[in-house]
Amino acid sequence: MTDIILKAEHLKKVFVSGKKSMTAVDDVSFELNRGECLGIVGESGSGKSTIAKMITHLESVTEGQVFLKGKDITHVKGKALREIYQEIQMVFQMPMESFDPRCTLGDGIGESLRNMGISRSETGSRVEKLLERCGLDREFADRYPHQVSGGQCQRAAIARALAVNPEILICDEATSALDVTVQKQILELLIELKQKEQLSFLLICHDLALVQAFCDKVLVLYHGKTVEYGTPDEIINHPKEDYTKRLIDSVL
Numbered sequence: 523m524t525d526i527i528l529k530a531e532h533l534k535k536v537f538v539s540g541k542k543s544m545t546a547v548d549d550v551s552f553e554l555n556r557g558e559c560l561g562i563v564g565e566s567g568s569g570k571s572t573i574a575k576m577i578t579h580l581e582s583v584t585e586g587q588v589f590l591k592g593k594d595i596t597h598v599k600g601k602a603l604r605e606i607y608q609e610i611q612m613v614f615q616m617p618m619e620s621f622d623p624r625c626t627l628g629d630g631i632g633e634s635l636r637n638m639g640i641s642r643s644e645t646g647s648r649v650e651k652l653l654e655r656c657g658l659d660r661e662f663a664d665r666y667p668h669q670v671s672g673g674q675c676q677r678a679a680i681a682r683a684l685a686v687n688p689e690i691l692i693c694d695e696a697t698s699a700l701d702v703t704v705q706k707q708i709l710e711l712l713i714e715l716k717q718k719e720q721l722s723f724l725l726i727c728h729d730l731a732l733v734q735a736f737c738d739k740v741l742v743l744y745h746g747k748t749v750e751y752g753t754p755d756e757i758i759n760h761p762k763e764d765y766t767k768r769l770i771d772s773v774l
């Protein structure tokens with residue numbers, strides 16, 4: 523039996539500004555199985571990040587529902603919302619910008635642990651383990667964001683996301699700002715986390731080669747609507763819709 527960890531049903535987001543309204547996401551549904559990766563692809567402005575933001579409550583949901591392990595989390599607040607933050611973490615495109623330049627990477631990675639009341643020494647040893655899990659030596663804990671490369675900083679950002687032991691990682695263009703070799707190394711890290719630790723992923727990206735290598739299912743968005751939803755082989759090698767064909771031609 524498949525174990526559905528995250529499910530979206532008929533998600534809709536309308537942004538309202540004065541008298542104008544704009545539908546960014548329109549009737550999007552998907553399922554993410556535990557230990558799998560769902561890729562969300564589509565041109566700029568198609569609504570990919572808005573979906574991630576609705577799931578993580580950075581944006582409210584206009585219509586539809588989000589279920590985490592069967593529980594409706596669409597409108598939860600307070601303690602229940604804090605629990606969701608522990609289960610679902612995000613990794614963004616610009617790792618340098620996501621760390622405070624005045625703090626060491628170790629401080630950044632350990633912040634959520636200290637907020638949970640974990641002692642400084644226990645936090646320190648957990649940070650070292652997290653760094654090692656993400657392929658960085660423990661001495662990186664003492665470095666500042668400007669003292670590491672983009673790839674190392676992204677590893678540290680993944681370590682920070684993993685600190686609260688989440689079950690789902692949402693990677694929003696997490697490798698886009700990195701050069702090709704480093705992208706591959708980060709992808710290998712994500713594959714390891716998926717295979718060894720049964721982490722589940724939502725991968726928002728433009729890179730269909732990455733989608734092919736890493737995703738179990740793919741959702742293609744166009745103007746906020748689902749164009750296709752299937753396996754990478756179905757979507758990339760046998761696209762049914764013209765939009766998907768054009769998208770593939772433009773990036774492969």
Ligand SMILES: Nc1ncnc2c1ncn2[C@@H]1O[C@H](COP(=O)(O)OP(=O)(O)OP(=O)(O)O)[C@@H](O)[C@H]1O
Nearest residue numbers: 537538544546564565566567568569570571572573
């Ligand atoms: N807070 C907001 N207020 C109004 N409109 C917004 C807001 N956030 C996003 N939008 C609009 O919603 C649409 C979808 O944006 P979104 O960021 O989800 O696209 P995307 O597919 O992630 O794009 P990209 O690949 O460029 O990051 C865009 O037209 C965008 O301008």
